[in-house]
Amino acid sequence: MLYVDNVKFAKAKKKLAGELDLVQSTRVKELGEFTGIIKYNLDGAVDSLNRPVLILSIYGIISTLCQNCLQSMELNIDNQSRITVFFNEDQMDKAMFADIESEVEDGVLAESEFDVMQLVEDEVIMLLPYASKHDECIGLSYHDDADSPFSKLKNII
Numbered sequence: 509m510l511y512v513d514n515v516k517f518a519k520a521k522k523k524l525a526g527e528l529d530l531v532q533s534t535r536v537k538e539l540g541e542f543t544g545i546i547k548y549n550l551d552g553a554v555d556s557l558n559r560p561v562l563i564l565s566i567y568g569i570i571s572t573l574c575q576n577c578l579q580s581m582e583l584n585i586d587n588q589s590r591i592t593v594f595f596n597e598d599q600m601d602k603a604m605f606a607d608i609e610s611e612v613e614d615g616v617l618a619e620s621e622f623d624v625m626q627l628v629e630d631e632v633i634m635l636l637p638y639a640s641k642h643d644e645c646i647g648l649s650y651h652d653d654a655d656s657p658f659s660k661l662k663n664i665i
């Protein structure tokens with residue numbers, strides 16, 4: 509568990525780096541078989557309106573199974589997002605949904621014990637594909653050779 513005061517963190521332009529092992533994440537596990545270590549950097553900043561902002565970068569390689577051929581595949585994760593910190597929900601809703609010109613991409617509420625790992629988890633989960641598939645998948649027919657686990661399975665059945 510890793511908590512920061514997200515307003516102070518942003519205004520003091522603090523920096524934090526670490527990693528999330530997907531095996532440790534129950535929420536990721538619920539979504540499928542995803543393994544890997546995601547590294548993150550969290551940087552505090554303020555925007556042009558002097559609002560506290562968290563800049564989260566995540567990167568790493570996630571191993572999972574292709575839902576088409578059931579062989580392993582890798583997903584390259586490399587993403588940065590700006591998260592503006594708001595002091596109440598009204599402010600946040602207005603900035604995120606009403607003001608088209610706003611530079612707000614994403615928002616969170618001010619919290620003295622803001623859960624950093626949960627934020628990282630949220631970002632990773634948002635980037636996970638609903639059904640991962642090789643870009644150029646050769647499909648199941650590829651496994652009809654004698655050595656594949658599938659033909660062995662056929663023999664057992």
Ligand SMILES: [Zn+2]
Nearest residue numbers: 574577642645
């Ligand atoms: Zn595939």
